[in-house]
Amino acid sequence: GAVVSQHPSWVICKSGTSVKIECRSLDFQATTMFWYRQFPKQSLMLMATSNEGSKATYEQGVEKDKFLINHASLTLSTLTVTSAHPEDSSFYICSASSPRNYGYTFGSGTRLTVV
């Protein structure tokens, strides 16, 4: 079946630094990748959608200069949280889909803690 690998699974960083999270589709080509954020006991909130080779489309209220998304290949998308602050601490999850893999396969998530 379709597998999406997300790294790191957890990261702790100091306030003001940047953190990069990788999302890879291992056995299929992901034309579209999605990035979500999840707070404790809350559901997944879509942050942005990225298509390979195109600029990401951000949801309303999401700062595109703070959450940089790159989707340079059909198997890799990255989310960089720039100048992280404690309020950016959250669980970030990626998802990938493709025309053949209709459906949405999720990564295992990244727990970001900013201290």
Next chain:
Amino acid sequence: EDQVTQSPEALRLQEGESSSLNCSYTVSGLRGLFWYRQDPGKGPEFLFTLYSAGEEKEKERLKATLTKKESFLHITAPKPEDSATYLCAVQADYKLSFGAGTTVTVRA
């Protein structure tokens, strides 16, 4: 705007005690309704996709059904390993809108 409401928020069951979870939705042009299971600290794990009213799908102790306004996830004779948060999501165009989930705890 697409809306997805799940109830109850939490469900505590005794092992073997069957129950149902509800997902009510409002969406323009439903392309699919998805059920996922999420364990603590993990990403969602795909369970089912339903496309049209009247459709049903089963997997082990789980059965999902769909009407024009809601979906149900039935858990038959649950076991402790069925403890998880169950998420419902609707697809209208190319993206998913999620409900807040139902956290199921099954006691042995």
